[in-house]
């Protein structure tokens with residue numbers, strides 16, 4: 001099976017029932033998707049599959065054979081932050097950072113679909129993403145700022 | 152032990168790979184099944200994955216709406232009521248993008264709520280087409296759920312006809328707003344069908360409520376009879392006592408929102 005991860009093609013050895021999360025972290029060493037609940041309930045493992053946010057812990061490799069996967073490593077790095085990363089950084093929307101890769105990829109997908117989301121739309125898009133330390137106020141502010149808000 | 156994995160690329164291939172179903176575990180969206188496999192709660196010998204089966208289409212033709220089993224729940228959110236309201240409350244955007252209709256109908260009752268689309272589909276008068284032992288079969292969703300047999304769901308169909316729909320629900324505020332109870336009501340022509348989520352392990356039709364309405368009872372009196380139709384349980388979301396207290400009010404609310 002194959003995946004294109006952050007623009008690079010990989011031929012894979014993992015079996016068809018291996019969760020995409022484990023393929024990324026263990027076979028490919030892409031560690032930004034976090035293994036939180038591993039049951040679909042926390043959002044920490046979220047990556048983009050062909051542009052759509054997906055829980056990688058719920059996604060068997062066989063179902064996404066040949067897909068394009070984007071993780072936060074493919075969105076921006078420390079020297080070249082994506083505007084969403086920049087907003088999370090400057091507005092202190094990350095403390096421990098465990099939920100942050102999932103929050104950011106989901107935000108990138110939201111802003112692509114809806115460049116000027118209202119607060120309800122932001123809350124809806126991130127409702128499956130649990131943050132246990134920052135709280136959600138700063139996170140929602142960062143999404144608003146990244147969307148070009150005045151803050 | 153490694154599982155054998157089958158990835159059919161058409162509905163016919165899926166049905167033939169399923170055969171009589173013995174020893175086959177279906178994985179559709181995987182939102183329930185994959186964690187069960189990952190965490191060793193399930194050790195399937197053969198897995199039939201529906202990801203490429205082509206069973207993910209919604210068709211509206213010949214006076215009927217047909218929803219393929221592998222259609223994601225997200226595709227229903229802007230569709231017909233009362234299914235749309237129930238779909239909109241399944242998990243979150245990302246879960247809805249992956250969770251399928253067939254998985255929702257076939258999920259065994261678990262500690263988290265799972266079959267929230269069953270009651271609205273019963274209220275819509277849905278029929279299930281399935282494959283398995285003895286070949287293909289079409290039956291009402293109530294019969295399908297009652298049979299508890301292991302068959303491959305191919306699609307569900309309901310009449311594409313003018314209707315009035317009502318939906319009322321109680322949610323448990325949590326990271327995900329799990330549905331404790333929901334009532335789906337549909338009036339088509341002179342007939343009203345009512346079904347409940349949270350009144351038992353699967354969605355349930357409410358014959359007592361329907362009979363009371365047909366006999367001319369007020370919505371309040373008809374709603375009170377719902378307690379004869381359900382057998383709610385205690386679970387992590389709510390007690391059976393609470394469900395019995397709240398349900399008649401929700402039934403009345405759903406009925407009152409139907410047009411004459």
Ligand SMILES: Cc1cc2nc3c(=O)[nH]c(=O)nc-3n(C[C@H](O)[C@H](O)[C@H](O)COP(=O)(O)OP(=O)(O)OC[C@H]3O[C@@H](n4cnc5c(N)ncnc54)[C@H](O)[C@@H]3O)c2cc1C
Nearest residue numbers: 040179180181182183184242250251253254255265267304
């Ligand atoms: C965070 C979270 C929140 C959730 N919230 C809700 C909620 O609010 N309401 C709700 O109803 N559910 C909820 N669920 C449960 C689940 O996502 C849904 O019930 C979903 O519709 C299941 O579909 P699936 O395709 O993912 O099923 P799968 O996991 O693929 O399969 C579930 C079961 O059905 C069988 N199956 C699947 N498709 C077929 C078929 N076509 N024929 C025969 N058998 C089949 C499988 O073998 C398995 O036993 C939630 C799950 C998570 C992780």
Ligand code: FES
Nearest residue numbers: 036037038043057
């Ligand atoms: S690790 Fe996937 S949702 Fe929690």
Ligand code: FES
Nearest residue numbers: 095097099131132
């Ligand atoms: S920053 Fe720690 S969980 Fe969100």
